[in-house]
Amino acid sequence: TQLLEQSPQFLSIQEGENLTVYCNSSSVFSSLQWYRQEPGEGPVLLVTVVTGGEVKKLKRLTFQFGDARKDSSLHITAAQPGDTGLYLCAGCVNDYKLSFGAGTTVTVRA
């Protein structure tokens, strides 16, 4: 049983459209991180959210941490082909251990 469930598993959209990726769990996390992984590379950290209800913006990317610190979402506005990749969420189970979701593969068509 996965600790973190990501949805959808796959997402294909046209350039300029918006998209949202979800990360859900029944567990409470002290913090949650989002990574993006491009083909042939390792994941790269995008953001860390710590406080319940927190919203962080990184250019066209908006990250939200649920009030109960059990879920999170990633919203991309006006997606570009460069946003293509595997988006992974990871919850901090304790001080040092991260639990990863299976990821959402996003494809942005030009």
Next chain:
Amino acid sequence: ETGVTQTPRHLVMGMTNKKSLKCEQHLGHNAMYWYKQSAKKPLELMFVYSLEERVENNSVPSRFSPECPNSSHLFLHLHTLQPEDSALYLCASSQDQAVGGLGYTFGSGTRLTVV
């Protein structure tokens, strides 16, 4: 320079071979990790080293043997692997074992194929 370098990038090995994966970080981090990434599955934590001491071994088969000779280098020695061990093996480092808000820095991975 990503800060975490893994070699080789690709490896094909037979089930009777012995090979090693290498990871090197130049970030001054104190904790290093091995993860296994298989298709459609979450990243699986294999080993954690903090200040060169192994602090976690996540029920990994003995055909995988880690080695951390110093805080900058991490190896994964492989022997008598099975085809189901084929995957992307990722090395990561963090400032210390308490991940907190700083997250992991990953290497580019080694794509391993066992034939």
